[in-house]
Amino acid sequence: MKIVLMSMPDVAAVIMHESAFHMPNNGIASIGANVDDGHHVTIVDLIRKRRRVGQYVSGILPKIRPDVVGLSAMAWQYDTCTRLIRLIKRLLPDVKIVIGGYHATLMYEEIAASEEAALIDFIVRGEGEESFRRLVNALDGKDRVEDIPSLSHKNNGVFVHNPRGDLLDLSRLKLPIRDKRRLTWGYHIMNNKIEVMETSRGCTRTCSFCSMNHMYGRTFRPFPVDRVMADIDDIYFNRKTRWIFVADDNLVLEPERVIGICEAISARKYRNLNFVVQADCITMSRNEEMVRKMAQAGFRTVFLGIENVSKKNLKAAGKGDIVAASRKAVANCHKYGIMVVGGMIFGFPNDTEEDIIENYRFLKSIEADTAYCQILTPYPKTAMRQHLIEEGLVTNKHDYTRYNGMWANVRTRHLSAEQLQYLVWYHRQKVMGWWEPSERVRQRGPMWTSIWIYGFKPFLKVYLGRRLKKYGWRGRYDIDMKRLPEVNHFRDLELV
Numbered sequence: 001m002k003i004v005l006m007s008m009p010d011v012a013a014v015i016m017h018e019s020a021f022h023m024p025n026n027g028i029a030s031i032g033a034n035v036d037d038g039h040h041v042t043i044v045d046l047i048r049k050r051r052r053v054g055q056y057v058s059g060i061l062p063k064i065r066p067d068v069v070g071l072s073a074m075a076w077q078y079d080t081c082t083r084l085i086r087l088i089k090r091l092l093p094d095v096k097i098v099i100g101g102y103h104a105t106l107m108y109e110e111i112a113a114s115e116e117a118a119l120i121d122f123i124v125r126g127e128g129e130e131s132f133r134r135l136v137n138a139l140d141g142k143d144r145v146e147d148i149p150s151l152s153h154k155n156n157g158v159f160v161h162n163p164r165g166d167l168l169d170l171s172r173l174k175l176p177i178r179d180k181r182r183l184t185w186g187y188h189i190m191n192n193k194i195e196v197m198e199t200s201r202g203c204t205r206t207c208s209f210c211s212m213n214h215m216y217g218r219t220f221r222p223f224p225v226d227r228v229m230a231d232i233d234d235i236y237f238n239r240k241t242r243w244i245f246v247a248d249d250n251l252v253l254e255p256e257r258v259i260g261i262c263e264a265i266s267a268r269k270y271r272n273l274n275f276v277v278q279a280d281c282i283t284m285s286r287n288e289e290m291v292r293k294m295a296q297a298g299f300r301t302v303f304l305g306i307e308n309v310s311k312k313n314l315k316a317a318g319k320g321d322i323v324a325a326s327r328k329a330v331a332n333c334h335k336y337g338i339m340v341v342g343g344m345i346f347g348f349p350n351d352t353e354e355d356i357i358e359n360y361r362f363l364k365s366i367e368a369d370t371a372y373c374q375i376l377t378p379y380p381k382t383a384m385r386q387h388l389i390e391e392g393l394v395t396n397k398h399d400y401t402r403y404n405g406m407w408a409n410v411r412t413r414h415l416s417a418e419q420l421q422y423l424v425w426y427h428r429q430k431v432m433g434w435w436e437p438s439e440r441v442r443q444r445g446p447m448w449t450s451i452w453i454y455g456f457k458p459f460l461k462v463y464l465g466r467r468l469k470k471y472g473w474r475g476r477y478d479i480d481m482k483r484l485p486e487v488n489h490f491r492d493l494e495l496v
Helices: 028-032 047-065 075-091 102-106 108-112 115-119 131-138 213-217 225-238 255-268 281-286 288-297 311-317 322-334 353-365 383-390 417-432 439-444 446-486
Strands: 002-007 040-045 068-072 097-099 122-124 151-155 158-161 192-197 198-204 220-222 241-247 276-277 299-307 341-346 370-375
Touching: 002 028, 002 047, 028 040, 028 068, 028 131, 028 192, 040 047, 040 255, 047 075, 068 075, 068 131, 075 097, 075 102, 075 115, 097 102, 097 131, 102 108, 108 122, 122 131, 122 158, 131 151, 158 288, 158 341, 192 225, 198 213, 198 341, 225 255, 276 281, 276 288, 281 288, 281 299, 281 322, 288 299, 288 322, 299 322, 322 341, 341 353, 341 439, 353 370, 353 417, 417 446, 439 446
Parallel strands: 002 040, 002 068, 068 097, 097 122, 192 241, 241 276, 276 299, 299 341, 341 370
Antiparallel strands: 122 151, 151 158, 198 220
């Protein structure tokens, strides 16, 4: 059978411009790799076709003429997903449509009852490798859809949801597709080529705003070290790529395992290999030796989920008091030359303008190299969403296109959604000021940081200074807000 797997073109431009980094979707690459031999799989990362999504899909699918098209989407990408499904069905009326990913997993019952359900043939819930492998075999007459765990299928036009299956044995999964079966290319972070891999799945933390537990439960499963090294070898030697984003939700939950991986990487003596990872502050603060080993192995950038410095907000988020741990984690990373992206969330129920200022000041005081600041989002099925709805604080319950961290979909007990949106934007300008790349950042990207320091920043200071003088802060804000909806506006899908 011919199979095409697609990821969505929508991006969340929270840190920098939407064109600054485009990474491949590791999920569909892994699902495609684990389809049994005898089937032809191609991968399309539509993030690399953002300027002409509809045109590209309309050109490539009639040439391939697949039997199955699988699409993966987050909540904020799902509207684009449904537009693509309509386009695909118009191009190939008989093709089987399969959807998966976070939104399909969490919202399968709502999707099954929706208008677009008529265009969708199957829903894969949770981990997709085994369910999709068996589905392809069933469509080829070698299995039965009724027997496949975690699969939703139709009986007389109505969706039937098979029971959820067990979590997979990660040691049995094949390496993700990164060869010529991947039709899109040019993945990058700034001016560096980048690939994506994973060394574990799941997280045991109890953050109330996170959807992760719905995918994997409150579990943590590592890939074997040999499998991790084979993945790195494929990226380094076969793809000739020197930057790797590790997609684990929390790489460092088992410090001894991380040390083992780092020692294995160091023993390989790769040259100029760089890793970007996500980690929690508590583990990074308590395990300096692990941080040192990470730096030796080439871990250059760490995203730390600080979230908030207010005790009341940390309690609401299920995070505990991690303020001291945040300071120590950043200090440990900086001691060994690791760049820190500090993650903050604004818009907790009791947030005031003073809380927003306090959090920005804290982020600046710990000297995080850059910031990843979002507004609290009531993601479907999370405990936080239910609490916020009960409190009457969710102002946008159903327009998921704005569920990407950039929009205020909630109010607080003291601020309207509109005030929250403005104050998060305003105080970032006032408190954080212009970004000054640290020496660590300059070493990582001497070319693009020089362009920023000597080119873009001087120009923007003059340009935005004139705009501020002409329109004031509110006027500048209004101009910025008009641009945001255009980031994921794909005009050639509008009429589909």
